[in-house]
Amino acid sequence: MSLRFKGAELRPVLAEAVSNCCRVILAKDQGVYFLAERGERRPEDSRQKLLAYAVDCNPDVDPFDDWWELARSELGGDDFGEHFDPKSQVFARILHSEDDLELSATATHLTLKPVAPTPGDN
Known part of the structure; x- marks a missing residue:
């Protein structure tokens, strides 16, 4: 299986990372999402403003048991953060x-690949 990140949600995060000359981070904790290493913060709670959640792994909209089980089955039980260069070929194509x-994982590797958007998305 794999996780999908909608390009329309990921592009602003990538653009923020490129403009701030920083890396993009894949985080698995409260959901699964990408964020810029140095991104704009929301004034009301100082959380990062731009986050791109994996489809069905957003704790703000998806039921806890659903997103937690999907994240655990795809990426394991431990929380983590993995850093990437936003100017890499795969992210440049998305941008x-x-x-x-599409993100797929084994016990030792993460694989990222661009995929055509599903009809009706983006």
Whole structure:
């Protein structure tokens, strides 16, 4: 299986990372999401403003048991953060296309690949 990140939600995060000359982080804790290493914060609670959640792994909209089980089954039980260069080939393609991003994982590797958006999305 795999997780999907909608390109329309991921592109602003990538653009923020590029403009701030920083890395993009894949985080698995309260959901699964990408964020810029140095991003704008919300004034009301100082949380990062731009987050791109994996489809069905957003704790603000998806039921806890559903997103937690999906995140655990795809990425394991431990929380983590993995850093990536937003100028890498896969992220550059996402940034300059309508593609979504697919994330798959093994015990030792994360694989990122652009995929065509599903009809009706983005």
